[in-house]
Amino acid sequence: MILPVVKLGTLALKTICKPIANRLKKEAGLHPRFRNLIINIAQVNHRFTTNLQRRIYGHATDVAIRPLDQEKAVQAAADLLGELFVFTAMKQKDEDLGKEIELLKQKIEEIEQLAKGRGLPVLFNFRHGHATENEKINKPT
Numbered sequence: 506m507i508l509p510v511v512k513l514g515t516l517a518l519k520t521i522c523k524p525i526a527n528r529l530k531k532e533a534g535l536h537p538r539f540r541n542l543i544i545n546i547a548q549v550n551h552r553f554t555t556n557l558q559r560r561i562y563g564h565a566t567d568v569a570i571r572p573l574d575q576e577k578a579v580q581a582a583a584d585l586l587g588e589l590f591v592f593t594a595m596k597q598k599d600e601d602l603g604k605e606i607e608l609l610k611q612k613i614e615e616i617e618q619l620a621k622g623r624g625l626p627v628l629f630n631f632r633h634g635h636a637t638e639n640e641k642i643n644k645p646t
Contacts, residue, residue: 518591525587526580533579543582548572550585 533540552570559566573581 518588522584522587522591525590526583529583529586530579533583540579543586544575544578546585547578547582550581551578 529543533543551573555570556566572578
């Protein structure tokens with residue numbers, strides 16, 4: 506069940522990263538220093554992944570690794586940087602959502618404290634409003 510979800514997620518990620526990678530490739534054609542930078546990034550990544558794969562499969566790791574040609578290196582680096590951009594944006598969004606949830610929890614607690622202080626009954630109990638399935642099953646009728 507989890508494998509199709511993972512495949513779907515990877516496909517969605519690649520679809521989102523494609524425009525970013527295309528823009529990076531375009532910029533690499535216009536700026537030689539940027540092109541050299543991303544080619545170096547791709548070559549380092551290529552050496553790292555090749556050595557990692559060789560270790561996993563039990564092959565020798567002390568053999569020379571052929572570098573990627575320039576066009577393949579630009580493509581690989583553009584894809585890598587595009588995915589890195591999306592992951593960074595997703596992580597930032599997750600952190601922002603976490604902060605917002607904590608802020609909302611604090612506000613709910615403040616409202617509950619104010620209501621108790623004024624002698625008002627708490628109309629909404631957010632913490633226990635939705636019983637879990639286990640609580641529903643174990644609750645005597």
